[in-house]
Amino acid sequence: MQVSIIGTGYVGLVSGVCFAEKGHQVLCVDIDPTKVEKINQGISPFYEPGLDELLERNIHTRLKATTEFRQAILETDVSLIAVGTPFDGREVDLTYVKQAAKQVGEALKDKSTYHLVIVKSTVVPGTTDQVVLPILEAASGKKAGVDFGVGMNPEFLTEGEAVSDFMYPDRIVLGGIDDQSIDLLGELYSGFEGVDRLRTNNSTAEMIKYTSNSLLALLISFSNEVGNLCAAIGNTDIVDVMQGVHNSRYLTTILPDGERIVPPITSFLAAGCGFGGSCLPKDVKALIAHGEKHNSPMPLLDAVIRVNQAQPQQVIDRLHKHFPSLQGIRIAILGLSFRPNTNDMRESPAIPLIKDLLAQKAVLKAYDPVANREAAHILGSDRIDFCDSLAQVLENVDAVVLITRWDEFRSVPQLLSQSDPQPLFIDGRRLLDKHSIDRYEGIGL
Ligand code: NAD
Numbered sequence: 001m002q003v004s005i006i007g008t009g010y011v012g013l014v015s016g017v018c019f020a021e022k023g024h025q026v027l028c029v030d031i032d033p034t035k036v037e038k039i040n041q042g043i044s045p046f047y048e049p050g051l052d053e054l055l056e057r058n059i060h061t062r063l064k065a066t067t068e069f070r071q072a073i074l075e076t077d078v079s080l081i082a083v084g085t086p087f088d089g090r091e092v093d094l095t096y097v098k099q100a101a102k103q104v105g106e107a108l109k110d111k112s113t114y115h116l117v118i119v120k121s122t123v124v125p126g127t128t129d130q131v132v133l134p135i136l137e138a139a140s141g142k143k144a145g146v147d148f149g150v151g152m153n154p155e156f157l158t159e160g161e162a163v164s165d166f167m168y169p170d171r172i173v174l175g176g177i178d179d180q181s182i183d184l185l186g187e188l189y190s191g192f193e194g195v196d197r198l199r200t201n202n203s204t205a206e207m208i209k210y211t212s213n214s215l216l217a218l219l220i221s222f223s224n225e226v227g228n229l230c231a232a233i234g235n236t237d238i239v240d241v242m243q244g245v246h247n248s249r250y251l252t253t254i255l256p257d258g259e260r261i262v263p264p265i266t267s268f269l270a271a272g273c274g275f276g277g278s279c280l281p282k283d284v285k286a287l288i289a290h291g292e293k294h295n296s297p298m299p300l301l302d303a304v305i306r307v308n309q310a311q312p313q314q315v316i317d318r319l320h321k322h323f324p325s326l327q328g329i330r331i332a333i334l335g336l337s338f339r340p341n342t343n344d345m346r347e348s349p350a351i352p353l354i355k356d357l358l359a360q361k362a363v364l365k366a367y368d369p370v371a372n373r374e375a376a377h378i379l380g381s382d383r384i385d386f387c388d389s390l391a392q393v394l395e396n397v398d399a400v401v402l403i404t405r406w407d408e409f410r411s412v413p414q415l416l417s418q419s420d421p422q423p424l425f426i427d428g429r430r431l432l433d434k435h436s437i438d439r440y441e442g443i444g445l
Pocket of ligand 1: 157
């Protein structure tokens with residue numbers, strides 16, 4: 001199929017590259033000419049494992065990036081809108097979605113053949129039918145369901161694993177205003193055999209995405225709340241508590257030979273310094289705001305956000321246990337991105353934590369395998385010494401704080417074993433064995 005993708009961020013570019021890999025002809029459209037230029041040179045504008053390789057293989061054969069909206073719509077059969085939908089402090093900000101819909105609609109005015117418009121951005125239930133569809137009709141002067149189709153296809157990829165998530169999806173949700181829209185959207189995914197497909201309306205498709213993210217956020221905040229109680233009680237460890245919980249037959253399947261199948265959901269039933277990223281915080285907040293708008297408050301999700309926002313303080317409290325004042329205390333920060341294998345810093349718990357430490361006049365060093373530059377851009381580089389290696393960041397410090405679960409950090413016990421005296425170590429993710437470091441402190445311990 002001939003596909004245009006509007007917005008070449010994490011979702012748009014990964015979708016575009018993967019659809020090209022599956023054999024479609026893809027035009028990626030963005031308003032940012034620098035991004036477009038980079039993509040056309042075969043370079044991804046952001047770090048994502050495996051993406052550069054697929055991009056290089058498909059660029060200029062099945063994939064091209066452009067800033068030319070009209071041409072992209074005219075030359076393709078299907079357009080996917082994958083622009084950002086940030087939270088503006090009150091509700092989901094649909095500015096970019098509305099702009100993209102208007103631009104697609106204006107191009108459709110000059111199109112004589114049927115076109116399918118799909119919303120791939122995460123938007124609150126009702127947006128595709130009540131906001132995007134009317135904009136498309138007004139801008140094109142054409143009729144949805146007759147001249148063009150409209151659908152909603154939420155994306156479930158996780159940054160850091162985006163390419164494999166997209167190439168091997170766990171589900172494909174096909175929302176649409178009619179069978180023709182859903183059938184054509186289904187054709188776009190014809191190369192993804194054996195994956196469960198759910199045909200539904202647009203509003204339900206939109207709600208599936210929010211519900212999925214809200215559940216994950218809920219499990220994390222639940223684990224953090226219980227972990228904080230474990231720490232307050234004393235002599236109780238959240239890691240062992242959760243191991244006992246995971247072993248429930250409701251969570252793990254026990255095969256006839258006694259082997260346990262540990263489902264990935266248990267990774268969300270773990271305490272840490274809080275969730276971040278471009279999705280969970282903003283999506284939960286947007287759903288709460290949407291609930292209020294519809295007179296259906298969501299106190300449970302309200303609490304999920306409150307618990308999460310308070311969680312970085314758990315790290316500060318542990319530092320204060322050992323250093324009543326942090327002024328002049330030399331602290332190494334391990335990991336800056338919101339999760340491993342990405343340089344995305346959006347809503348990373350590292351940001352409020354580092355700001356607080358700087359306000360308390362701590363002396364900071366930091367190291368992230370790929371996000372140093374992005375973090376320096378957000379936090380400034382004048383008061384933080386960004387290091388090039390793990391060994392370097394661990395040199396001459398009073399305390400070490402682990403924020404991101406990078407695999408590389410598993411070698412910290414060995415590296416610290418050579419330090420004399422040993423710095424205090426605070427495990428913000430419970431990544432390491434608590435017995436592997438002398439002065440170990442962890443969330444939920
Ligand atoms: P992003 O901020 O990385 O990218 C958005 C892109 O859209 C930018 O390159 C921007 O220049 C471009 N853009 C904005 N307005 C445009 C316009 N009118 N025409 C063309 N391009 C335009 O965003 P993202 O992280 O890829 O997220 C996109 C959507 O997908 C959001 O709704 C998000 O919630 C959802 N989502 C994101 C993830 C994720 O892990 N990042 C996962 C699932 C769903």
